[in-house]
Amino acid sequence: MKDSDLTERRLSGELVYDGRFIRVWRDAVRLPDGSATVREYVRHPGAVAIVALFDDGRVLMERQHRFPHGRDFIELPAGKLEANEPHFETAKRELLEETGYVAAEWTRLALIHPTIAYSDEGIELWLARGLEKREAKLDTGEFLEVLALPFEETVAMIRDGRITDGKTVAGLLWVKAFLGGASPAAPR
Ligand SMILES: [Mg+2]
Known part of the structure; x- marks a missing residue:
């Protein structure tokens, strides 16, 4: 054919x-x-989303109000690229700004296209491990709450519809499917 x-x-x-x-x-x-x-x-300028795993199997999540939907969503830390900014730099910057964490180990997981019908938006998914707390510094006009949830609970939240955000579903299920979840078996 x-x-x-x-x-x-x-x-x-x-x-x-x-x-x-x-x-x-x-x-x-x-x-x-x-x-x-x-x-x-x-x-769209492009973006990154980060699956940031603690050694105890929890994952950093955020609760944010998403205005077009008029409600809060549970989602991965994420953010848009600044002009000429490499994805890896965006990932490190957004994780720190939004959650206050830095990570010792970074792995690029995938590129996803969440809205191919009407946008050229691409989101790189990154895995971050070896987390260490610093000071968050949210952008002006940015309001969010940081959560640390057991990884398997976030997978259950996808299954029962409490997590529906596309990049978040993709990032968590990518780690679940290809790295075996947040278990110690996941590569360090
Ligand atoms: Mg953000």
Whole structure:
């Protein structure tokens, strides 16, 4: 079976919203059959999410109010890349800023694309171990509560729907599936 060309080609486009961190575009595109349509999408700078494990098997989580949903979510520490910032630097910076922890061991786990239909957002998932407490320093306008939950409880929370955030589901289940969870068997 040979792959057919599914590429959509940009004919023209306009920036319809230029915001503090997202840009919304509306492009005219040519579809594979030659017809034309419009694609509306969000350009995003990229982000990281961190699965930070304590030696006792707990994982650092956050409770944050997410305005578009009008409610709080339980999620992994995460944050957007600053201009020209490597993902690893973002991961270290966000973990410290949001939770007050530094980590001795870092492992890049995966790149995920949480919103492929309407955004180019990519989130790198990182594993952090060897945690040590320092001082958190939240950005202005950032409010969150830091929790340390048993890793297996977070997996149960995915199963029963208490955790639904995409990057969080992906990060925790990645560690569960490929590293065997937060057990001592996980590579150090
Ligand atoms: Mg954040």
